[in-house]
Every structure is written in structure tokens, then in C-alpha cells.
Amino acid sequence: MLQAIEARGLAKRFGAVTAVEGVDLTLAPGEALGLLGPNGAGKSTLLSLVTGLRPADRGEIRIFGHPAGSEAARKSMGLTPQSAAFPPQITPRELIAYASARHGKRPDTDRLLTAFGLQRLIDRRMAGFSGGEVRRVALALAFCGAPRLAVVDEPTTGLDAATQEAFQSLARDYVASGGAMLLTSHHWDEIEAICDRLTMIDRGQRVLDGTLAEMRATMRINRISLVVDGAAPDWLPAPDTDGRRHLESADSDAVVTRLVREGVGFRDLLIHPLALKDILAHLRHEV
Numbered sequence: 001m002l003q004a005i006e007a008r009g010l011a012k013r014f015g016a017v018t019a020v021e022g023v024d025l026t027l028a029p030g031e032a033l034g035l036l037g038p039n040g041a042g043k044s045t046l047l048s049l050v051t052g053l054r055p056a057d058r059g060e061i062r063i064f065g066h067p068a069g070s071e072a073a074r075k076s077m078g079l080t081p082q083s084a085a086f087p088p089q090i091t092p093r094e095l096i097a098y099a100s101a102r103h104g105k106r107p108d109t110d111r112l113l114t115a116f117g118l119q120r121l122i123d124r125r126m127a128g129f130s131g132g133e134v135r136r137v138a139l140a141l142a143f144c145g146a147p148r149l150a151v152v153d154e155p156t157t158g159l160d161a162a163t164q165e166a167f168q169s170l171a172r173d174y175v176a177s178g179g180a181m182l183l184t185s186h187h188w189d190e191i192e193a194i195c196d197r198l199t200m201i202d203r204g205q206r207v208l209d210g211t212l213a214e215m216r217a218t219m220r221i222n223r224i225s226l227v228v229d230g231a232a233p234d235w236l237p238a239p240d241t242d243g244r245r246h247l248e249s250a251d252s253d254a255v256v257t258r259l260v261r262e263g264v265g266f267r268d269l270l271i272h273p274l275a276l277k278d279i280l281a282h283l284r285h286e287v
């Protein structure tokens with residue numbers, strides 16, 4: 001299958017700073033890849049190489065088989081950069097028409113307006129738009145004309161909860177209908193809600209790559225929480241502010257058996273697989 005993104009050995013320096021060093025990246029159609037990493041890890045630089053906004057110093061990137069930055073590669077992708085500025089006299093309708101035309105498509109204005117709550121703003125000049133309103137327009141542009149690949153850098157930073165949810169739902173629909181999505185975010189729950197696979201980079205290097213399911217299967221750790229009535233044994237952690245005791249275990253059956261055997265009065269027992277945040281906290285000791 002032709003990959004949406006196929007990148008090998010990418011490297012980029014800015015003077016003395018090595019922003020990206022020897023990174024491989026693949027993304028298939030119908031897949032969402034979350035790019036994670038601390039501030040300054042090299043995520044935005046990596047995206048700028050993938051989108052062809054900057055040339056790589058070393059390595060090769062193909063977008064649906066075409067070199068990054070080529071006309072064919074650019075036409076196949078929609079993009080929301082980390083920060084975007086638009087001419088003050090332009091309206092969202094004009095921008096959406098322009099971005100859709102790049103893909104040779106009629107503007108799918110109605111769907112995008114509804115998804116990003118832009119109905120009231122569509123014909124207003126962008127001068128005076130709030131930060132969140134500008135961000136919503138920038139996000140809508142990544143999906144105009146149904147590109148085969150959407151690249152979104154910290155999509156929901158500064159957006160209200162309703163718009164964050166709308167974005168997640170649109171992103172899931174886009175991927176389910178065959179779109180490929182590369183996303184960076186500092187919101188782990190957002191990555192978890194949208195992405196099938198994640199790649200973590202740190203100081204320009206890839207330190208982790210895999211699906212959440214693979215990571216969970218490897219770790220086999222569950223998060224257990226319960227309320228204890230009466231005395232609790234020493235091996236249980238103290239209750240949190242929510243009154244529940246939380247612990248992690250590779251053998252939740254054994255924990256429950258022990259509670260019963262020791263006659264602990266417990267209720268509201270919940271057993272969950274580890275959240276992405278917890279998985280990364282564990283793996284960080286190993287990477």
C-alpha cells in the first residue's frame with residue numbers, strides 16, 4: 001500500500017541546535033499518528049519537513065510517493081500550523097474557497113462551518129477575530145477539499161471544550177473515511193481519543209513508536225480503584241481527594257482475591273487499562 005508519509009533518516013539543524021536527528025516516520029491512509037514530546041523536542045520542525053515548508057538537511061520524505069514539498073505532495077495535504085495569521089480583510093468563506101480549490105474540490109463549507117462553529121463568522125472580515133476564532137478557522141482549513149493527509153500542529157490549544165470535542169469527532173470521522181492524520185498535541189487524552197499509533201520524540205530523536213494497544217499489551221498493567229469502608233490494610237494506598245484508593249497492578253485478579261481473602265470491606269471497584277499518560281510515565285524509566 002502506498003504510504004501517506006514515508007520518511008527515513010530525517011535530520012535538521014538550526015546553527016548549533018540539532019532539532020531533528022535520524023527520525024523515521026510512516027503513516028498509512030486511514031491511520032492517525034500522534035507525535036508527542038516535551039517542549040523543544042523537535043515536533044514542529046519535523047512537521048515542517050513533512051509538509052515541505054523546510055528542506056531536510058538529510059533523509060528522504062515521500063508523501064503518497066511524491067517528494068515532500070513537491071506540487072503533488074502539497075496538493076494531497078491540508079495543514080494547520082501551530083500559529084497562523086491571516087490578512088485582516090479576508091473572510092473565512094474566502095479562505096475556505098481558496099483552500100478547497102487547491103485540492104480541485106468544491107468548498108465543503110457547510111460541514112466545516114458546523115463542525116467548528118463558524119456559522120456566525122463566515123462572512124466577517126477576520127480583523128478583530130479572537131484567538132480561539134482564528135484557531136477554529138485555521139483548523140477548518142486543514143480539512144477543506146477533503147485532502148488525503150491532514151497535518152495538524154497542536155490543534156486545540158486555546159480552544160473551548162465544545163470545540164475540542166467537535167475537532168475530535170471530525171478527526172475520527174476523517175480517519176475512519178480513509179484520511180491520514182499526523183497530529184501533535186500536549187493533551188494526552190486528545191492523542192488517546194484520536195490516534196491509533198504514537199511516536200514520541202525527545203531532543204530530536206525518536207524514543208518510542210507503537211500503538212497504544214501494543215504498549216498496553218506489553219505492560220499488562222491495570223489501574224484499580226476502589227472505596228474501602230472501615231479499616232484498610234497497609235498495602236493499600238491512602239484515599240485520594242475523591243475518597244477512592246488508586247493502585248496499579250500487573251495482576252488485578254490477585255489484588256481482588258487478596259481483598260476478599262483479607263476480609264476488606266470494599267465497594268465501587270473499577271479496573272481500567274492504563275491511560276496513555278500513565279503508560280508514558282512508566283515507559284519514561286526505560287527510554
Ligand SMILES: Nc1ncnc2c1ncn2[C@@H]1O[C@H](COP(=O)(O)OP(=O)(O)OP(=O)(O)O)[C@@H](O)[C@H]1O
Nearest residue numbers: 014017018019037038039040041042043044045046
Ligand atoms: N528557526 C529556528 N531557529 C533556531 N532554532 C530553532 C528554530 N526552530 C526551532 N528551533 C529549535 O529547534 C528545537 C526544536 O524546536 P521545535 O519547535 O521543533 O520543538 P517542538 O517539539 O515543536 O516544541 P513545542 O512543544 O514547544 O512546540 C528547539 O530547540 C528550538 O529552539
